[in-house]
Amino acid sequence: MPVNFWQKLKARGEPILALAPLAGFTDSAFRQICRSYGAQVLYSEMASAAALFYNQKKNNNATLELLKFQPTKEKHYVVQLFGSQPEHFAVAARLISQHIKPAGLDINFGCPVPKIVRQGAGSGLMRNLQKSRAVIQAVIANTNLPVSVKIRAAVKEVDALKFLKNIADLPLAAVMIHGRTLAQGFSGAPDWEIIKEARRYFKGVVLANGGINSLAEAKRVLKFSRADGLGLARGVLGRPWLFKEIIKNQEINLKPKQIFQIALKHAALVQKQKGKPGIIELRKHLVWYLSGQPGASHFREQLVKVKSLGDIKKIFKNI
Numbered sequence: 650m651p652v653n654f655w656q657k658l659k660a661r662g663e664p665i666l667a668l669a670p671l672a673g674f675t676d677s678a679f680r681q682i683c684r685s686y687g688a689q690v691l692y693s694e695m696a697s698a699a700a701l702f703y704n705q706k707k708n709n710n711a712t713l714e715l716l717k718f719q720p721t722k723e724k725h726y727v728v729q730l731f732g733s734q735p736e737h738f739a740v741a742a743r744l745i746s747q748h749i750k751p752a753g754l755d756i757n758f759g760c761p762v763p764k765i766v767r768q769g770a771g772s773g774l775m776r777n778l779q780k781s782r783a784v785i786q787a788v789i790a791n792t793n794l795p796v797s798v799k800i801r802a803a804v805k806e807v808d809a810l811k812f813l814k815n816i817a818d819l820p821l822a823a824v825m826i827h828g829r830t831l832a833q834g835f836s837g838a839p840d841w842e843i844i845k846e847a848r849r850y851f852k853g854v855v856l857a858n859g860g861i862n863s864l865a866e867a868k869r870v871l872k873f874s875r876a877d878g879l880g881l882a883r884g885v886l887g888r889p890w891l892f893k894e895i896i897k898n899q900e901i902n903l904k905p906k907q908i909f910q911i912a913l914k915h916a917a918l919v920q921k922q923k924g925k926p927g928i929i930e931l932r933k934h935l936v937w938y939l940s941g942q943p944g945a946s947h948f949r950e951q952l953v954k955v956k957s958l959g960d961i962k963k964i965f966k967n968i
Contacts, residue, residue: 653795654725654752655822655854658689658878664871665689665878666892669825669858670729670757670799674886678918678927679934681722682911683885687892690725692880693718695757698732701741716749724752727797731757733769735780735787742791753795754788758812759827761801761834772831776804778815785819795822799858799880802840803830809843813850823854825880828870835859835883844874856880864894887937905942909965912938913958920958928957935961942968 658665667690668675668683680691693716700712718726728751730741742754758781760771767773774781789796798821802809809826826847828839839859847855857870858880867879885891889911890901903911912935919927935952939945951964 669880669882698737698741702737729755797823825856
C-alpha cells in the first residue's frame with residue numbers, strides 16, 4: 650500500500666503548498682518551474698474520465714500521454730479527473746494507477762466552466778450528492794493511491810459543509826476548497842470561514858484555494874481558514890516565486906531581467922518537451938510574466954505571436 654504522502658507533508662507542521670490544477674496551464678514544464686520555487690504538491694491539468702473510458706483499448710491514448718510526468722522532477726504529482734459517470738471514473742482510476750503511477754488521484758467538483766457544468770461534471774457534479782458520492786467510491790475502489798477532491802464553497806443549495814457531510818465516512822486523504830461559490834466563478838471575496846468549519850466533517854488534509862495572489866493574502870488565509878495549506882493557481886501565473894515567498898515569509902522583488910530569465914527557462918523546458926507547438930501554447934504564460942512591466946501592452950501583442958524560443962529571446966532583449 651503506497652504511503653499517504655498527504656499525511657507525511659502534514660506531519661512536518663508547516664503549511665502544505667500546492668500548485669492547484671489549471672486547464673491549459675499546469676503542464677509538466679510549469680509544474681517543474683513551480684517545484685523549483687517550493688511547490689510541494691503538483692496537480693495535472695484536468696483530465697477527462699470519459700476520454701479515458703472510451704479510448705481505454707487504444708495503444709496510443711492521447712489523455713494518458715497528456716498525463717505523463719517526470720518522477721524525479723515532479724514529486725507528489727496528483728492527477729485530477731473530471732467527468733460525470735462513476736463507471737468512467739472507475740476505468741480512469743485503474744488506467745492512471747497502472748500506467749501513470751502518480752502520487753495521488755483527485756476528483757474535480759469545482760470547475761465553473763458552463764460547458765463542463767452542463768455535462769454534470771465539475772461544479773455540476775458537486776450539486777448531485779448521490780452521484781458525487783458514487784464517483785468517489787468508484788475511484789477509491791479502483792486505486793491504491795490516496796484520493797482527494799476539489800470543491801467550491803457552494804454550488805446553489807449544496808455548500809461545502811453539506812457536501813463533506815455526505816462523504817464523511819469515505820477514506821479521502823485531502824480536500825481543496827475554493828472559497829468562492831459557483832455563482833462567483835473566479836471573482837469576488839472568498840469565504841474562508843466555511844473552510845474553517847470544514848473540520849467538523851473532514852479529518853484529512855484541508856487546503857484553501859481562491860484569490861491568493863500575494864504573501865500577505867496567503868498569511869491572512871492561513872490564519873482565518875486554519876487550513877493545512879494552500880492551493881495556488883492564478884496567483885502564481887507569471888510569479889511562481891510566490892511559493893518561495895510564503896516559505897521564507899518574505900517578499901521577493903525581482904528585476905525585469907530576472908523575471909525574463911525565469912520565463913526563458915520555462916520556455917526552454919516547453920520546447921524540449923513539446924517543440925514548436927509547445928511554444929505556441931506557452932504564449933498565454935508569457936503574457937503573465939510581462940504583467941506589470943512598463944510598456945507591457947505593446948510587448949504583449951508581440952508575445953502572443955511568437956513561434957520559437959528565438960522569438961521570445963528577441964522580444965525580451967528589446968524590453
